[in-house]
Amino acid sequence: MSRAITAEDASKLPGYGGGQKKNYLNAEKGVVSWLTTVDHKRIGIMYLFSTITMFIIAGCLALTLRLELLHPAQQSHFLTAMQYNQVFTLHGAMMVFLFIIPGIPGGLFNFILPLMIGAKDVAFPKLNLMSLYLYWIGAAFTISAILTTGLDTGWTFYVPYSSTVSPTAVIAVTFGVFILGFSSILTGLNFIVTIHKLRAPGITFYRLPLVLWSTYATSLIQVLATPVLAITLLLLIFERAFHIGIFDPRLGGDPVLYQHFFWFYSHPAVYIMILPGMGIISDLIAVHCHRRIFGYKAIAFSSVAIAMVGFLVWGHHMFTSGQSRLAATIFSFITFIVAVPSGIKVFNWTSTMWGGSISFRTPMLYAMSFLFLFTIGGLTGLFLGMLGLDLHMQDTYFVVAHFHYVMVGGTVIAFVGGMHHWWPKITGRLYNEKIGSLACIIVFVGFNMTFFTQFFLGSRGMPRRYYTYLDQFQPLHAFSTYGALVLGFGLFLALGNLLASLRAGGERAPKNPWGGLTLEWEAESPPITENFKRTPVVTHGPYDFPSTGPAHH
């Protein structure tokens, strides 16, 4: 089943014997060695640790919300309305700015990108470390809001509520997000230059693993969109502090301008969130089906197409906020166009599975969950892109469900799948396959229980962000809450399973446990600090598995 040709060859090299080998984890010891490292692998680990911590905190906030919504009756509330607003705002802001945007690029891709192209490090190692420090500083500002007055504006910080009315820590959080933006830009800039300038001999652009094509597309958006968010938040901070009248309608400003600026960043930003997931899935499916990927160039260029077209659809967030009818029609049309490259990807992934020799290991289970959930998330996005339907669906649970199908069903599932896939490379340990698969199934069931229910809630008129609701919605809300508990349990089980492999007697991972053909599987598990003893030379494509095509059986 496993075709670890390259790994076997590489393992015959001298100096790769048993015993306590030198690797990037034990090369240097002590906290200071971590905090001053420029090794992309260590920075990636610190990113992963930080972002997953944020994910757990923000996830617990989500569970709090679901428990609060279990019953609408007055006596069953354990949060005040204000506290409820603060919890959902922090859930959203932390998930978006502290977990999803930096998590996969800063954490996972930081680790695998140089390994996959046979480089010793990213192009600008010190900038990489600076990006992590900026992330920590930005996170500190955001978290300071929890500890002080909270934030109740929603993660979108809409004016004029955020600039004049809200009594909460708007400036602290938006300044934190401003700093996080720099962190994001530095990561994107670094990765673009790395992919251009540090590929090992033989790795042409068409021999890049597909995950790096989507890294590239993601980085382009990070570089081109984030500066606009920066100036928007800066204007918002000045509006709130000095009432400069750019966004405040009482002073001659325009709140819709804020929405244009905000979504000019934040719509491309949802592609910063989903494109890395799409990239991971491409690699997971090819490797665990042991089959040459179907439509390599189509998948590669559809990533770039999504990145480009994604800049032209921001207006579909504003169908109901005072936009000309012509503009709304154009935005609606371009929104439909985004579905084309997304559909190309889904069909190519499915075709790759067809006739492949599929190993139903944990990463593959996550990849299949992704296909199912992302397709639902994408298609329901088309509902919302329709002008007539959106008037009714705007600001209902339908939007919440759509967004979570893409962001959790898509990105988070891909992230967890990718963590399982590269865990042996990162830590040198193998996780328990049975518990890993079980956790994946629990996550899949829990997720659908939580969010499929919300499509029903939304289409029946349940508005989002409401503290309480009509009695008729209670059964669906309760079902969604139970689903959230199942989902939470599944994710904790997956995390616990991964961490349990780190115990003293945990099973050691070979170089290439899945039979992948990309370069990271030729490095040691875990890799040495320089990644490779000597710069590798590549003579084949990333998915040139020996036997391909449906006749393989």
Add this chain to the structure above:
Amino acid sequence: MATTEPEALSPDFHVGHHWDKADTQFDAGRMGIWIFLVTEILFFGGLFCAFFIFQSWYFDSFVEAHNQLDWRLGGLNTIVLITSSLTMALAVRAAQTNDRKRTIQMLAITIACAAAFLVIKYTEYHHKIEEGLLPGANFTAVGFHSANPKVFFSIYFMMTGIHGLHVVIGMGLIMWILLRAAKGEFSSRYYAPVEGVGLYWHLVDLVWIYLFPLLYLVG
């Protein structure tokens, strides 16, 4: 300070551990700077966008308000900045031709120009604040006939303020390469930091080239 001889530096002292060749590192650095400049343009782009929207909304107010600005001071600052761009370019050229003394001279003149720019800008700001034209609690502008004169001054102070911040950062960067030049680090083999800071400085200059006519002259 230009008289001390540099300590012996290995010819490839600047090449990072992860680069095979100095040339590739140089190309990568240059590419990084250019991408950074693109982010800067998008950052200012938001403000330019706001400027054009409010100018079309409150055209009369913009015309009336911009007359409060002194185009002579703005023009003087434009000349100062263009001069500094020239000296910056000459500094890069001097670094490429191993002329350490001239590199340091040109960088010093560039810093002096930047400082002159800030002094002139300070004078303008001081004058505006005294007239109560700084948006905020003390905005007391009187005698305006058109509505919303504040919006113009908000955009004026945001644009020139952020640009001024870039000038300050640029002075720090130029000082940094000036000190490195004094240590003899740059030569025809290695001048990437001088060129990189130079590119940044030209962008700061370029932004002002657009700010000056938009804010001071268009009416």
